[in-house]
Amino acid sequence: MNKRLSSCFWVFSLLCVVSGAVSAASPERFKGHMMLLADDLLAGRDTGSLGHDFASLYIASELQKMGVSPGGDNGTYYQVVPFKQSTLDMQSPRLVVSNGNESVEFEFMQNMLMSADINSESSSVTAELVFMGFGIDAPYLNYTDYEGVDLNGKIAVILSDRPHDFPSEEGSHYRRLISESLVEHGAVGVIVVSTPVSESVSPFEKRKLYVKTPSTRWLTKEGSVFNGFPQIKGSATLSIEAGKTLFDMAGIDLEAIFEKVENNEPLTSRPLGLTATIEKQSVLSETTSPNVIGIIEGSDPQLKDEYIILTAHSDHIGVSQNSVLKDKINNGAMDNASGVSTLLEIAHEFHHADSKPKRSIIFAFVTGEEKGLLGSEYYANYPTVPIEKIVANVNLDMPILTYRTNEIIAFGATHSSLESSVSETLLKNEMKLIDDPMPEQAIFVRSDQYSFVKQGVPAVFLVPSLAADVKDALGVSPQTFLAKHYHMPSDDLNLPIDYDWAAQFVEINYAIARDLANTPITPSWNEDSFFSTLGANK
CATH class of the missing domain: 3.40.630.10 (Zn peptidases)
Structure with missing residues (x-):
């Protein structure tokens, strides 16, 4: 105990x-x-x-x-879970996107959100942007956004959605694997763009309420963060209007992409001809919390x-x-x-x-x-x-x-x-x-x-x-x-x-x-x- x-x-x-x-x-x-x-x-x-x-x-x-007999560790009722927590320094987030001719800095807590980095107190990445559709790789559903695109060393730009013809449970399962898929294909960062569907389910304004909440992950027996994905050096979420600004810089109509999503038409993953810098500071800590286990x-x-x-x-x-x-x-x-x-x-x-x-x-x-x-x-x-x-x-x-x-x-x-x-x-x-x-x-x-x-x-x-x-x-x-x-x-x-x-x-x-x-x-x-x-x- x-x-x-x-x-x-x-x-x-x-x-x-x-x-x-x-x-x-x-x-x-x-x-x-x-x-x-x-x-x-x-x-x-x-x-x-x-x-x-x-x-x-x-x-x-x-x-x-x-x-009821103890079913935890060492003859107790407790399985003590080790956690790592990270709290965002609210003054630190910065996202700048450039097309070579102009740069746009998105406003944290206005049209751009970030969460704390669970792996590092200081994180920064500058890389090219590649549009990756939904960022989903779903072999069971014969679907991938990764075919024919070089994402190695790049920042992925993905939509906060999934193909609307996906079965809901299977689709949600594969959405939970996006970070894993991005890492497997070499991404070093990700920018998530809100969509009309995601806005209806989880409004951007409501998501602001959780920015100050510490990010929490459990630690393995070896002391590493489970699913911490340290390869992702920077991440951010954009509102719909901010997403339109980013795609306008690449000469792409985001509304046309939304229309394709609505009509279940395939999206084309491709480089955007943009670069981005993502920076933030986080405060790291560790704690524990118990599962309580009994057995009959x-x-x-x-x-x-x-x-x-x-x-x-x-x-x-x-x-x-x-x-x-x-x-x-x-x-x-x-x-x-x-x-x-x-x-x-x-x-x-x-x-x-x-x-x-x-x-x-x-x-x-x-x-x-x-x-x-x-x-x-x-x-x-x-x-x-x-x-x-x-x-x-x-x-x-x-x-x-x-x-x-x-x-x-x-x-x-x-x-x-x-x-x-x-x-x-x-x-x-x-x-x-x-x-x-x-x-x-x-x-x-x-x-x-x-x-x-x-x-x-x-x-x-x-x-x-x-x-x-x-x-x-x-x-x-x-x-x-x-x-x-x-x-x-x-x-x-x-x-x-x-x-x-x-x-x-x-x-x-x-x-x-x-x-x-x-x-x-x-x-x-x-x-x-x-x-x-x-x-x-x-």
Whole structure:
């Protein structure tokens, strides 16, 4: 246990919620978890903060009281994740583009943004610019932006978008690999140009709010930054208008390129005849933050060596730095104290069950989800059991428990045998599995299950229905929550949380996990699923 964790004990002893001995899911016990995890005292549970350490200590203590065995490092509940953080010197960013006749310096925080460099305190690069379309290399989809273009030693200019005929989940997966593709082809920098689509999803003005937030990555056992890509010496993001200025300098109409994107016409990668200088200064630091891991050993002599891993992220986004609101603490009641509380109660159910599950169950409360799925990614790369023995992942992230429904979404279920398993369990419990209502948002690759999917583990991400016709007598529908409370200080205990429904949601998820643990057939990917190819080297 690290020093910050041990320093929490004296406060913890005053606030500990004692678990009862009742086997059924308890609204009161669920509320007790929420009262602590979403309290102002924890200051939003930011990764690496004392508040998150306190939450982790609470979770570990609850597992200890239930008799769930430690599943972390060195016989403890903790897998301490080492992080490197980098904060941008706000006076330092500079981007100058020249066509030989004129130079344009783009204005930081006006029409140009940068983030901190995770590798170096001082970074600078001057190189030629090459338009690289979307910067995507997707062999599974028979698509590449890199054919016939020399990017070695150059700065890539890419659009913040993807081909609109890409399947959403596969397309999102390949967009996450852009930095890797750029490095493989020799790029030394990248300038990302906003598009009408990216502007509608994540407005440039909103992205300004996150510039001061430290960049965070986890460190490998060898001490290097995982996916730090030190070959990229400079990066910047331009607004649509700034992008037009850059392309005008090259004699190219950016609107015509946008029109091609809209019509799914191919883009032509090519040199722009421009050079750019990108400079910035960053402040580097290191910290740690724990995953909390518990295990219930299975009872079947053969199946106990297979594991179902249940996950929920315990971190949130901390205290707002740029908010004009009086309340700046982002308590994260629904995101994700509700998921953590659900998982704790599922552990309680397993502990008090009449019989043990046949497969072993891992309860993983992971850190750093809000920083980019970092804690789950660390665990998936350094699992405390053999990764090939983890046969399924069920993830709980932001179940909004302010309304009732008899419908459940299992993001990613259509890719594996988990779809039929989850559907059968729900039907037995008078619930119904419904289709992903927003496939264009590629939710399946945006929460912690994706870290396990990349390692070849079939996974689902379970939430109550987000259907537009769900009505909440207490006044907070899922749409209202997402529009007004998501990642805001108002995601707190003042929401009308339905604790009786929360207990029912626990029972549903316990039944799903129990049935997965007891089925004689090992979960598997569908043969025609793209994601079945990701764990080929397991």
